[in-house]
Amino acid sequence: MSSPRPESQPEQQQTPPGTLGQMDPKPDHGEESYRGSGKLIGKRAVITGGDSGIGRAVAIAFAREGADVLIAYLDEHEDARETAKYVEDAGRKCVLVPGDLADRAHQETIIPKAVEELGGIDILVNNAAFQMSHESLDEITDDEWDHTVALNLTAMFTLIRDAVPHMQPGASIINSSSVNSDNPSPTLAPYAMTKAGIANFTASMAQLLGEKGIRANSVAPGPVWTPLIPSTMPPEKVAAFGGDTPLGRAAQPAELAPVYVLLASDESSYVSGARVAVTGGRPIL
Secondary structure (H helix, E strand, C coil): CCCCCCCCCCCCCCCCCCCHHHCCCCCCCCCCCCCCCCCCCCCEEEEECCCCHHHHHHHHHHHHCCCEEEEEECCCHHHHHHHHHHHHHCCCCEEEEECCCCCHHHHHHHHHHHHHHHCCCCEEEECCCCCCCCCCHHHCCHHHHHHHHHHHHHHHHHHHHHHHHHCCCCCEEEEECCHHHCCCCHHHHHHHHHHHHHHHHHHHHHHHHHHHCCEEEEEEECCECCCHHHHHCCHHHHHHCCCCCCCCCCECHHHCHHHHHHHHCHHHCCCCCCEEEECCCCCCC
């Protein structure tokens, strides 16, 4: 594992959902550091939001562990193609599926595409999400509320429901929750609400799907340096992002990937219903 990047970042701003090319400093997704050891050989994974951030780090790690990958993303085509190159350089297949995961019709195309292109599905990572910072409740429009729920919650539900009939015992569902699930930031209220819902729904799935041999877990990241940050927060908050954690900095996406690999692999065959904190020291309940 490479040493962490600098502990702060300058003020900066992008339009949502943000791209890697405009970020300063560039995030570390493990491009140069992650080394696989065969934990996921022969497995087939779907990762939403896999073009950048945590999703890219997970895609790189999964591929280097031996998995083929389908990446669902919005429209950040250059970032997605770059992620695909890392997957393919690891000798694995990568399928790119652009489109708005807040659209129910598009949600319903993802799993059939994975089955068609990969031959099945063993791992589902629901990671795509939307957030926006607001200082007042009046700033949150109905459209933004509906979009946040559709992308963060409904897409997760749809993909899980569609994937389960194609999953065999030993399959793994991993949902990206957040430290905001029980330590909500008041300026990220809609996002925090959905992240609590993700944690709760995952716990239900672990119990509901256990008899099928399908495991369900969630990961609760703290602050992570991804394009979502400069595209959804004011510049002064971007500069301070992560500085209030006990470790004093935001995480790099590469620091999240090993947890997803563990939860996807057979090494965690008795881990289901867990919520794993990767928060830089902030406790979760």
